Every structure is written in structure tokens, then in C-alpha cells.
Amino acid sequence: MVKEISIHARAGQGAITLAALLGTAVFLEGGYALVFPHFGAARMGAPMNSFVRISGQQIRVRSQVYEPDYIMVVDASLMRGFNVFQGMQEGGVAYINRQSQDGISVPHGVKVYDIPADELSLKIFNRPMGNTVLLGAFSAGTGEVSLDSLEKAVEDKFPEKIVQLNVEAFRAGYEYFKEKFA
Numbered sequence: 001m002v003k004e005i006s007i008h009a010r011a012g013q014g015a016i017t018l019a020a021l022l023g024t025a026v027f028l029e030g031g032y033a034l035v036f037p038h039f040g041a042a043r044m045g046a047p048m049n050s051f052v053r054i055s056g057q058q059i060r061v062r063s064q065v066y067e068p069d070y071i072m073v074v075d076a077s078l079m080r081g082f083n084v085f086q087g088m089q090e091g092g093v094a095y096i097n098r099q100s101q102d103g104i105s106v107p108h109g110v111k112v113y114d115i116p117a118d119e120l121s122l123k124i125f126n127r128p129m130g131n132t133v134l135l136g137a138f139s140a141g142t143g144e145v146s147l148d149s150l151e152k153a154v155e156d157k158f159p160e161k162i163v164q165l166n167v168e169a170f171r172a173g174y175e176y177f178k179e180k181f182a
Helices: 015-026 075-078 116-127 129-142 147-157 162-182
Strands: 005-012 032-039 048-057 068-075 092-098 111-115
Touching: 005 015, 005 075, 015 032, 015 048, 015 129, 015 147, 068 075, 068 129, 075 092, 092 129, 111 129, 111 162, 116 129, 116 162, 129 147, 129 162, 147 162
Parallel strands: 005 068, 068 092, 092 111
Antiparallel strands: 005 048, 032 048
């Protein structure tokens, strides 16, 4: 069964990196993944999406994700101008980088987890880089990919110093999710 993930962020917030790390981790576990971005004008701060499809079997669908099983929202300010839940069916799950669901309209049957990813990442990176924190929470909440595989994926992509910071961020999101929601 193919699972589809839609990632909402602004250009420069690491949505493409988040998607690539997730896809690589799934591949390292023997699964299949397709990862691709979608954005308009290439300027810092512009709204953009990344999409990921994961499966235990070969994936043939190459289109944009229209009915995600999961969404991750790296920048909650996007929720003011965009329907990040568009296409989500009952049973969908959202991981949102924020601390309150106040003022958002959630479709029936969609579960929302508020993760203070920027707050947690400030302690690690000294700047708000919540993408890997969200990915750690996603790992804890879905079981779609293991924390070990995410750590191996980041080792393949970055130099050692950055690897350690991202591993801390994955773990912070993972542990936050387990403590708060499990």
C-alpha cells in the first residue's frame, strides 16, 4: 500500500531536505520512495510543498500528491492563507509545527499533532529549524520509518557536525511525541 505525505513550508525551511531524508530512510529499510518538490517562483520565503510517496512495493504514480495520508506543516503561518488539509481523507494525520490548534479548521476524522518544533530546534541549532524535529515526531507517531534509519539517512547527506545536530533534532521530536501523545 502506498502512503502519501504532503509537506508544507516556505522556501528555505528545509522541506525538500525533510522529504529527501524521509525517502532515503525508507529506502534504507528496504522500501520504495518517491520524493519531489513543488514550488513557484524560487525565492526565499515563498510557499512551497514537497511530496513523498512510500511503499513496500514499487511505486508507479508520478503525479503530485492530492489525497495525502499524512501532512507535515513546517511553517504554521501558511495555514492562514492555504488549506493545508486539502484532499485529506478521514483517518489522515497532520504534524504541525505549532503549539496550539486554536483558530484552525480541521476536517472531520483528521488527527492533528501540534509539535513545538521551532522551540525544540532553537535549543539545538540556535535558530528555528523545525524540519528534522517534525520528522522525528512523524517517526514516533506513524512507525512508517525508524529513528535509526533517519539517523543513517542524515549521515549519508551531511558532514559530521551537522549530522550530530540533526540526530539531536530527530530525537527531540521523537521523544516529545512519545512523552506527550503516546
